[in-house]
Amino acid sequence: LYTRLLQAQRYDKARFEAELREQEKLEQFELSLASSSFMTQADLQRFQQLSEQSRDFSYALVQISPDSIEVSDQEVDDYYKENEVQFQTPEQVRLAYIEVAEETLFDQIRVDEDEALSIYQEQPERFMTSELRKARHVLIRVPEQAAGNPAEWDRARERATEYIRQLEAGTSFEKIARLYSQDTLSAGKGGDIGFIAPGDLASDTLERVLFRLDVEEYSRPIRTDQGFQIVQLVEVQEPEQQPFAEVRENIVNERKGKLAQTRFIEIADELANLVVEQPDDLTEAAETFGLEIQETGWLTSSSTTGIFADSRVRLTAFTPEILEEGLNSELMEIADGRVLAFRVLEHKVPELKAREDVAGQIHERLRARKASTQAVEAGEEMYAQLQSGIGLQELADKNALKQVRLGALHRDDDRVPDKIMNLAFTAARPEAGGVSVGGVALDDGSYALLELHSVTDAPDALDETAALQLSQRVNYGRREFSAVLQSIKEEFDVRIFENNL
Template sequence: MLEAIRSRAQGIFAWVIVGLITIPFALWGINNYFREGGEALAASVNGEEITTREFRAAFQRYTQQLRFLMREGFSEEMLDDPATKQRVLEGLIEQRLVLDAAGELGLGMSDSELSKVIHNNEAFQDETGQFDFQRYESVLNSQGLTTAAYEARLRLSLLSEQLASTLHLSAFATQQEMEDIARLRHQEREIGYGIVPSSKFRDAIQISDEELRQYYEEHPDEFRTPERVAVDYLRLTAKSLATDIPVDEQTLRDLYAESKDQFGTPEQRRASHILVQVPQGGDDAARQAAREKAEEALRRLQQGEPFEEVAKEVSEDPGSAQQGGDLGFFGRGVMDPAFEEAAFSLEKVGDLSEPVLSKFGYHIIQLTGIQRGEAPSFEEVREELAQKYRQQLAEEHFYEQAETLDNLTYENPFTLEVAAEALELPIETSEPFSRSGGSGIGANPKVVTAAFSEEVLQEEMNSRTLELGPNDLVVLRVKKHFPADIKPFEEVREKIQENLTLERAKAKAREQGDALVERLRQGEAPESVFAGEEAWNEKKFYSRRGEGIPREILKMAYGLPHPQSESPVFAGQPLGSGDYAVVGLYTVKDGDLKQLDEKARQSLAQEVEQMHGQVAYRGFIDELRAEADIKIYRDNL
């Protein structure tokens, strides 16, 4: 739509369009700019706002996760699906509901507890198993996260786990449930089977030229080649620009001096603390009482009582009290700001702080260890500096060139050569691809949509500038158009013969297999029925895991009804290979809970309880949603 307006927006027509756009903007759109706070809403939950900025950030994180997990399978079209945006927004709404519920239930996550979780994460530890703040920042940066954003998300995740755990405690597995599941899961079936191979019939099948041609004429769609195009294109990426940027030594040394702290290992401190909590919404009297309790603890410490003993007795931090208040090593940006400032202001190991007020209450802090920061030499980080410098300049240069690419391919709509010469970009050519995509650049849905658009395919114009990914742009035009056609008979003759031979061999196998099943049902012994080329696999008990038996046959056998007498149940079924399977079910032996060892019974009980807990958690969230005042502003998404 916008491209059509752009290509025709001249003279009086342009002013008419401007007028049509201005009227609804004046009546509606400009109101958003005068909204209190100056920011549009994506939703609100019980009066708490979820801004479009929060939604866009969450959507960006979701996009990054999809790209990382799906890799080549990722499609930009997924992001245009309204259901995807709704899924992200629902996640934000659920987060607000969980936070509110956790607060009402008195659940919480102190900074020290959060710090312990982070420090114990192996992804953030060095080779010796110690927390490495530089690695911590590096891992988060690779995912586009700041430490503050990650810790907020982690706190929410842990609160959700607390809430789920609280609900799981109410779940239990009944004896009857355990017995029913054990009976089905550990069931064994006595199965015998034989296979009629379709290959044995292939050599005897003869197909005439007349039959081949008749099939060709009656099934033209099977031999139709779809409409395809090959495109010329210009591709501009920041990565390709970075390779051509020279870097002089002095520039790198200046950059090293400016960003030296980023490459070094920051100072870390180890501390123990005693926490005296201040109740949420507590008044001045409650705050004063907490402070006096903290001061009393400080006096005891100053009089020589061991910190560990006082912490175990006084501290109200459940995550550290039993460890004598020990919080381990931590760097800046992890703890509450007031706590962190006090901890890093202590000069010597053993020093005590005055009572420090954080959002959790009053802390008495003792410094128990210092790890001084270390910075690598210039030579050790020179290549990394050069790469970052080139990347930074490349991104700046990329936006300038992107504008030039867009302008020149628009101003010269019937050629790519002008832009290619100005930007010194090669004109590349794709392999032919259809409307369902192809290989290389033709695998990208945006490229396919643009290539088959009326503007590009029919009017033979350049496409608009397409964004294939971050700092990755392409403009294309059709080089050659291949209309849909039907392949000539001689080209597909062998394929038709192969297909017809296979189908008739399958039919022969099924015909013989059905006859064998009927003979078995009449009471003949499998050994005599399968006395020819085929072999009968003697009956044997198989569990649902089915080791030593083809999966298709096992699935078929477990789908048969229980034998109602001493006579087995026989049935037949074509296999995916084209062969035909004949199966006999002799006996069904149910699993017995009593036969499972204690470990297996406990595992089964935990599984059932977890399942009930998940149902309870989901029901709890649904109940919160039903009772909440939720407003969604879809037009702002």
């Protein structure tokens, strides 16, 4: 089955296993780097000081409205001629395709009553209920916030050991649970947690111990994520044969699933050959398996609906052998249990749009560009005045700009555009009674003028708990791995095919 599945996906065994080995090596490399990386206390303290630092600054935006900008017809003509590639219609295709889905085959398969009953009678052990074990427990909880403190675990273990001594001295398990268990849901019921089936408990260790106990026997203290637990077996409910009526549907669906999977692999294997043997037509392949030849609407390389939701289909549809030679694609798996092959019905090459159809778009683009240029020029002139000692408030009043001051902000405050925030946190610390100034062009075409009033540093103290939390927040191991990848990209010629991700 393993080999046939690989063949259906056009994989040979050696290539598939080699790719798995390479992936495993990469994961091991990433894990080893991430788990062995660390930050010193001094680094963490410096990071805290920077990340928790706040800055009080004012800024004003120099903006020019595009509506106030004039653009001539000649400028539009020149831009149109110089940028024709921007005004072409996208390349488009319309496809015919055939598809096989395991889910569809599942719906077509019929399993009768006699076959289902035969499976039930031949494999009775598969249709037994799980063994259930009724239990009580005592929980000595270790608070989540103290989970990293060994002393807390030692205290919890000592308490659990004391309860074991009381049990050995004759105190009932139910009484111990009522008096001492920190599981508020079960303590009032003497620790009763009801019947437990395999897989019910969050702790595998606790479950293994429970299913080895004899009735009335209790365990030694068991360490779990919650703390220490003591468990007692109260009653065992043996497995029972499930009635056929209760499992009939499951038997039928399981049988249909196996038959559908087998049939899917058979069809996919044969279909993969047919679309190659009849390379310029899907008719024979469709008729052989009773498939419908479906058609798409017009699609571009940026379409992501229908079968173009799969990036490989999008890429393949625009390759020369498919577009120019009119060949069928190879059989492609686009999801688990779903394969298809396609060919191009119609192809539209890019065409230059008429000037009159894009003139309005060009006008808007040129107006925005001119407005941005004028805003930056005006902003840079005002920035020079800031540097000469004129205050931001005076400049704002003189040029009808709106000054914004939100008080002391941390660097992650999202009320301020990123470029302004970056400018504010890279500006020099102002001297007492003075300000630092800056200016930067923004992505929206405006220009920001900035005045930094003061810098408030974070406290130097960093205790052990805070250091641990900060280390987790920094995720230094992941940053180290990202840095390694970046250095590889810089040192070697690395190409990333984004459409294949």
